[in-house]
Amino acid sequence: MAIWLHWIDLIGVAVFAMSGALMAYKKHFDGFGVIVLASVTAIGGGTLRDLVLDVPVFWIRDTSFFYTILLASGLTIIWLRVSQRFPLRYLLIADAMGLAFFNMMGLQKALSQDVPMITAIILGTITGVFGGLIRDVISREVPIVLKADLYATTCILGGFCYFLAGLSGLSAQACMLIGMLVTLGMRLGAMKWHWHLPVFPPPVQSSSDRER
Amino acid sequence: MAIWLHWIDLIGVAVFAMSGALMAYKKHFDGFGVIVLASVTAIGGGTLRDLVLDVPVFWIRDTSFFYTILLASGLTIIWLRVSQRFPLRYLLIADAMGLAFFNMMGLQKALSQDVPMITAIILGTITGVFGGLIRDVISREVPIVLKADLYATTCILGGFCYFLAGLSGLSAQACMLIGMLVTLGMRLGAMKWHWHLPVFPPPVQSSSDRER
Amino acid sequence: MAIWLHWIDLIGVAVFAMSGALMAYKKHFDGFGVIVLASVTAIGGGTLRDLVLDVPVFWIRDTSFFYTILLASGLTIIWLRVSQRFPLRYLLIADAMGLAFFNMMGLQKALSQDVPMITAIILGTITGVFGGLIRDVISREVPIVLKADLYATTCILGGFCYFLAGLSGLSAQACMLIGMLVTLGMRLGAMKWHWHLPVFPPPVQSSSDRER
Numbered sequence: 113m114a115i116w117l118h119w120i121d122l123i124g125v126a127v128f129a130m131s132g133a134l135m136a137y138k139k140h141f142d143g144f145g146v147i148v149l150a151s152v153t154a155i156g157g158g159t160l161r162d163l164v165l166d167v168p169v170f171w172i173r174d175t176s177f178f179y180t181i182l183l184a185s186g187l188t189i190i191w192l193r194v195s196q197r198f199p200l201r202y203l204l205i206a207d208a209m210g211l212a213f214f215n216m217m218g219l220q221k222a223l224s225q226d227v228p229m230i231t232a233i234i235l236g237t238i239t240g241v242f243g244g245l246i247r248d249v250i251s252r253e254v255p256i257v258l259k260a261d262l263y264a265t266t267c268i269l270g271g272f273c274y275f276l277a278g279l280s281g282l283s284a285q286a287c288m289l290i291g292m293l294v295t296l297g298m299r300l301g302a303m304k305w306h307w308h309l310p311v312f313p314p315p316v317q318s319s320s321d322r323e324r
Numbered sequence: 325m326a327i328w329l330h331w332i333d334l335i336g337v338a339v340f341a342m343s344g345a346l347m348a349y350k351k352h353f354d355g356f357g358v359i360v361l362a363s364v365t366a367i368g369g370g371t372l373r374d375l376v377l378d379v380p381v382f383w384i385r386d387t388s389f390f391y392t393i394l395l396a397s398g399l400t401i402i403w404l405r406v407s408q409r410f411p412l413r414y415l416l417i418a419d420a421m422g423l424a425f426f427n428m429m430g431l432q433k434a435l436s437q438d439v440p441m442i443t444a445i446i447l448g449t450i451t452g453v454f455g456g457l458i459r460d461v462i463s464r465e466v467p468i469v470l471k472a473d474l475y476a477t478t479c480i481l482g483g484f485c486y487f488l489a490g491l492s493g494l495s496a497q498a499c500m501l502i503g504m505l506v507t508l509g510m511r512l513g514a515m516k517w518h519w520h521l522p523v524f525p526p527p528v529q530s531s532s533d534r535e536r
Numbered sequence: 537m538a539i540w541l542h543w544i545d546l547i548g549v550a551v552f553a554m555s556g557a558l559m560a561y562k563k564h565f566d567g568f569g570v571i572v573l574a575s576v577t578a579i580g581g582g583t584l585r586d587l588v589l590d591v592p593v594f595w596i597r598d599t600s601f602f603y604t605i606l607l608a609s610g611l612t613i614i615w616l617r618v619s620q621r622f623p624l625r626y627l628l629i630a631d632a633m634g635l636a637f638f639n640m641m642g643l644q645k646a647l648s649q650d651v652p653m654i655t656a657i658i659l660g661t662i663t664g665v666f667g668g669l670i671r672d673v674i675s676r677e678v679p680i681v682l683k684a685d686l687y688a689t690t691c692i693l694g695g696f697c698y699f700l701a702g703l704s705g706l707s708a709q710a711c712m713l714i715g716m717l718v719t720l721g722m723r724l725g726a727m728k729w730h731w732h733l734p735v736f737p738p739p740v741q742s743s744s745d746r747e748r
Contacts, residue, residue: 258357
């Protein structure tokens with residue numbers, strides 16, 4: 113794997129580890145639970161991607177990811193201890209950055225295994241979305257991917273931009289950069305201006321909705 | 325893979341995608357969250373089966389599953405928008421059909437990898453049960469497989485009927501049809517007449533049950 | 537695989553199956569749901585370990601694990617029906633024993649695939665922790681690995697003791713026994729005397745903690 117791809121993976125792991133540590137703080141988990149939640153968030157998406165692609169799981173022979181998770185979690189813990197308040201905003205921004213990095217990383221790795229374009233886009237989306245999904249499920253939150261305005265959608269759009277950029281002859285690095293900026297920009301924009309895709313009309317409490 | 329097996333897989337994917345979209349409506353998820361929930365429900369069970377069997381994941385080179393999920397989710401969304409009410413009954417029926425299709429599909433695929441009979445029955449059950457389990461976990465419902473009357477049990481019984489039918493010399497197609505009808509019939513019967521396996525006596529609120 | 541490793545795996549499966557059946561009783565799941573919860577708890581950790589290591593999943597050609605799960609769940613069910621009360625204490629002890637057995641088993645299996653020491657320790661931890669994590673997530677409990685005093689930490693420490701024992705020239709069996717006793721002793725000690733790693737200061741309800 114090219115060295116620059118490795119750095120992208122490490123940055124994605126670091127920001128998702130931070131988002132996991134922030135969530136652990138929010139939910140008052142303590143001790144090693146913080147590192148556990150940071151780790152599953154950081155390596156969950158890439159692990160599922162590699163299992164599905166049937167390639168060696170990215171962290172199995174490369175210990176740099178663990179040091180990255182320890183460093184990122186440790187810095188987050190120190191910072192939270194000093195500042196003493198919970199920054200929901202930073203959790204969402206770290207999550208958005210991880211989403212953008214992992215989306216492109218997953219798409220690139222899927223393409224190296226010669227899968228169809230649409231499968232590569234979906235594997236990019238899975239890579240970006242799955243770590244945060246596990247983080248939210250084991251923290252007993254409604255998963256952000258299900259409730260947030262434009263979440264998985266930004267990954268799909270970022271993936272399409274990668275392919276459009278590729279069609280116009282740009283290098284893989286340039287395509288990944290464009291896809292990453294599109295994913296991140298769309299997600300941050302959706303967070304700020306509450307863009308959303310309305311699919312269902314707003315809920316009306318009706319007698320047929322018998323369960324909660 | 326024989327073409328008729330592919331169709332069974334597609335039908336199972338479609339009905340589980342519908343059950344995921346119905347659940348998304350019930351829980352007021354919106355936008356792309358509906359498609360995400362439909363997708364994990366539809367491909368979760370088969371993905372775990374293929375990972376455990378160490379065969380290529382069924383959707384990795386075949387994009388027809390994604391179009392099926394989009395079509396099934398899209399039709400469910402349109403229908404829900406028109407009818408404006410939540411049909412809990414249909415969610416359960418779609419779930420029962422997916423269970424029966426995926427159970428036989430998983431069993432058949434496991435047998436093609438020469439696993440023992442009991443492992444094939446269990447892999448069929450996993451294929452049938454796992455998508456709905458993820459759907460319920462990420463929707464924060466008590467998983468239907470844990471609370472429903474005769475759920476995983478119907479898969480096990482359907483699997484045994486497949487083998488009994490095979491012993492009497494029927495073709496694989498006929499065995500699958502029988503196993504599917506047994507699974508579906510038992511599940512619908514359990515839903516209608518509340519058949520269940522009592523294992524524990526009804527709960528008595530006691531002082532020893534200190535946690536919730 | 538050596539026969540004694542197989543027995544360690546079977547004992548780990550049995551105690552985790554018991555912890556799953558106990559949790560099913562606590563949550564008032566009934567019928568086959570008890571067996572389902574016992575099964576995912578018992579085989580979840582080892583399945584993930586084998587998928588990540590890309591070796592055949594341990595239960596795919598060996599049906600002894602299913603008979604073990606059936607036997608362990610059955611005995612737990614009979615015992616609970618007779619005694620009529622919920623032993624939270626036994627759930628935690630069964631969980632601690634499964635943790636210690638699976639931790640060493642996962643570490644040993646990872647080493648046989650020539651992974652780095654730190655990866656082997658982490659795979660041991662994953663093997664020990666993951667089954668209980670799924671059990672708690674699908675039972676809608678806060679995962680014990682996130683909230684308990686010294687949980688994943690005991691696996692890490694047990695793993696280090698395995699390597700220290702190995703450096704002093706002991707056989708693999710002796711190293712595993714030492715690692716197992718360290719993991720189990722630390723966990724039981726943490727349960728009894730509430731040892732914990734404080735990472736964050738005790739929560740102060742502040743206005744910035746806007747969500748729960």
